[in-house]
Amino acid sequence: SQQGEEDPQALSIQEGENATMNCSYKTSINNLQWYRQNSGRGLVHLILIRSNEREKHSGRLRVTLDTSKKSSSLLITASRAADTASYFCATAFFSGNTGKLIFGQGTTLQVKP
């Protein structure tokens, strides 16, 4: 399957620490996207990294992509209690004018004040 798989499934850290989440996938992709979901609410897009990119930054977020290992990581630096949420990677692959975006099962992050 194309599905991204996040690791770890759950992560608990103290405020101020860094949080790292990993995503592995199985086949070639066009891009990989990370989303955040606060409990029971809609997903919010964080970062999109294309297959020809290796690293992207957005504020306290850093995403890397290693297409040779078919893996990506999301690093949140100097975490805050408000970062408590579930984080999902989504792998995107396209053929012609059609495309699919497949989500993994997510990493639940708890940041303790």
Add this chain to the structure above:
Amino acid sequence: EAQVTQNPRYLITVTGKKLTVTCSQNMNHEYMSWYRQDPGLGLRQIYYSMNVEVTDKGDVPEGYKVSRKEKRNFPLILESPSPNQTSLYFCASRVGHQETQYFGPGTRLLVL
């Protein structure tokens, strides 16, 4: 404000009673999708649409119907809901098939 809206947000119904969950986006996006989210199973795509009158099945289409008569609207129809369709449903849209998705706030459905 650019957004995806869904209605209703919460719905309790009984087995077999047809229902429709509406989805609307104001961003002129071509692509729209429906997902369901269940504990331990993550987000699974039900149906998607690449443009008006163009729809296709996702990974879990059984028991659902969709239509795309207008670009902004993509309703999800459950002709005869069953308890296994109890779930949290999300509508999403994106401008092109390679771009990021914007999600609606979700519809929590309970089928008794």
